[in-house]
Amino acid sequence: MESGMVSVDRWCAGSQVYFLTHLHADHIRGLTPKWTRGPLYCSRITAKLFPIKFPGFDLSLIRIVEIGHWHSVSLLSPSSGSSTILYFMAIDAHHCPGAVMYLFRGEFGCTLYTGDFRWESTSERAQTGRTMLLKAMQDVKLDMLYLDNTYCNPTYCFPSREVAARQVLSIITSHPNHDIVIAVDTLGKENLLLYISRVLKTKIWVWPERLQIMHLLGFHDIFTTKTSVTRIRAVPRYSFNIETLEGLNTMCPTIGIMPSGLPWASKSFRGKEKLSSESPPLLLDNRWHTDIATSSTSSKPNGGSLSSGRYDHYIYTIPYSDHSCFSELQKFVEFLKPTNIKGIVSSSASNVDPLYHFGSLCRIQQASELLCQRLKSKRYEKVGVIGMKSPFGCTSTMQLGRKRRKRQNFSASIHVSRVRLLRRERQGVKIVDTDPD
DNA sequence: GCGATCAGCT
DNA sequence: CACAGCTGATCGC
Numbered sequence: 001m002e003s004g005m006v007s008v009d010r011w012c013a014g015s016q017v018y019f020l021t022h023l024h025a026d027h028i029r030g031l032t033p034k035w036t037r038g039p040l041y042c043s044r045i046t047a048k049l050f051p052i053k054f055p056g057f058d059l060s061l062i063r064i065v066e067i068g069h070w071h072s073v074s075l076l077s078p079s080s081g082s083s084t085i086l087y088f089m090a091i092d093a094h095h096c097p098g099a100v101m102y103l104f105r106g107e108f109g110c111t112l113y114t115g116d117f118r119w120e121s122t123s124e125r126a127q128t129g130r131t132m133l134l135k136a137m138q139d140v141k142l143d144m145l146y147l148d149n150t151y152c153n154p155t156y157c158f159p160s161r162e163v164a165a166r167q168v169l170s171i172i173t174s175h176p177n178h179d180i181v182i183a184v185d186t187l188g189k190e191n192l193l194l195y196i197s198r199v200l201k202t203k204i205w206v207w208p209e210r211l212q213i214m215h216l217l218g219f220h221d222i223f224t225t226k227t228s229v230t231r232i233r234a235v236p237r238y239s240f241n242i243e244t245l246e247g248l249n250t251m252c253p254t255i256g257i258m259p260s261g262l263p264w265a266s267k268s269f270r271g272k273e274k275l276s277s278e279s280p281p282l283l284l285d286n287r288w289h290t291d292i293a294t295s296s297t298s299s300k301p302n303g304g305s306l307s308s309g310r311y312d313h314y315i316y317t318i319p320y321s322d323h324s325c326f327s328e329l330q331k332f333v334e335f336l337k338p339t340n341i342k343g344i345v346s347s348s349a350s351n352v353d354p355l356y357h358f359g360s361l362c363r364i365q366q367a368s369e370l371l372c373q374r375l376k377s378k379r380y381e382k383v384g385v386i387g388m389k390s391p392f393g394c395t396s397t398m399q400l401g402r403k404r405r406k407r408q409n410f411s412a413s414i415h416v417s418r419v420r421l422l423r424r425e426r427q428g429v430k431i432v433d434t435d436p437d
Numbered sequence: 438g439c440g441a442t443c444a445g446c447t
Numbered sequence: 448c449a450c451a452g453c454t455g456a457t458c459g460c
Contacts, residue, residue: 261450
């Protein structure tokens with residue numbers, strides 16, 4: 001296969017088929033309602049939600065990929081004109097509704113693109129995925145793994161969502177007379193809300209657009225837009241801050257719950273925190289990455305007694321994450337034993353290269369060599385292209401989207417040149433050669 | 438004027 | 448630090 005035939009979460013011109021893993025904003029950047037570049041493959045749930053994100057989108061371009069089934073598409077080599085068949089399967093990514101990983105097989109070999117995913121290896125859901133992957137790859141090795149390396153660092157350690165959900169519930173039940181606001185995005189963390197609703201036998205308020213999404217997802221009697229019927233509200237994360245909580249507390253005692261895998265999520269509130277010596281601190285410390293992760297439920301305010309002190313009086317951060325933690329990534333890689341790995345999130349301060357941590361788990365002998373090459377060339381990279389030897393001796397490439405991450409600290413001149421390079425990339429770099437990466 | 442893209446922020 | 452995603456500025460047709 002030549003370059004530009006297949007794109008995943010990447011929406012530049014030049015591919016014959018386009019794959020979407022899920023509908024979060026950083027994976028659909030570049031996709032517009034006027035899309036005409038080619039067929040777009042996605043899961044059934046994503047297809048159902050699609051018109052909300054892209055009203056007026058030509059739905060005849062959407063191809064639904066059923067989870068757990070092999071699909072195929074014939075692709076044309078732009079230079080030789082010969083055709084080749086791409087086989088692909090979607091596997092539940094356990095991230096947000098509709099999120100899938102894609103397993104590709106073709107003359108280029110076997111590639112798995114996880115997109116954003118959570119691999120709670122002990123859960124029943126992950127067992128299904130494990131079985132599916134085992135069955136789909138029983139006779140082949142995985143040549144390339146594109147991995148959600150959001151938390152690909154041993155410092156990222158957090159419990160399963162089941163455990164985190166119990167922590168959230170415990171906080172709510174320990175504040176029986178408080179209003180509760182929970183920060184959520186436009187998609188994701190539905191299971192947390194469903195769990196709260198089920199156990200507490202209460203409806204949960206959501207904003208009108210979110211209610212529409214809940215209805216499309218099939219949740220009809222659980223959510224409401226009437227504030228009078230419940231003390232629990234799920235609110236947009238961007239509306240969730242110290243000022244909002246302080247404002248709410250002038251009217252009614254209210255606590256906020258921030259479900260996030262980011263260990264520093266609570267710190268972002270510190271800048272605006274107004275210290276009060278009278279009321280006790282309510283925020284959970286963020287040491288869950290060391291102790292709470294291993295305890296069943298620990299939701300007592302300040303239960304872990306962080307030495308650096310208190311955070312906000314109203315906001316609890318809970319390690320409820322839709323991305324895999326480091327140990328889960330490790331298990332995933334051990335399970336798949338890929339020949340090579342590449343992160344789908346480009347470099348940032350604490351997200352290091354998957355090859356650095358998992359290179360020894362790969363089957364390639366030259367892991368360190370590859371890493372050296374990568375470190376030299378990755379700074380300005382946005383677009384990933386896989387190049388693999390096929391069983392037939394030709395080289396193939398596939399264009400893949402990369403998440404954009406905030407830039408690091410650079411000197412002014414380096415920063416400027418990097419901005420320029422990044423800008424050029426965002427305007428669409430066409431990959432012609434096989435990437436040595 | 439409008440949609441697409443980007444910077445900045447949380 | 449930045450999960451995902453908003454707002455407002457700017458670009459380009």
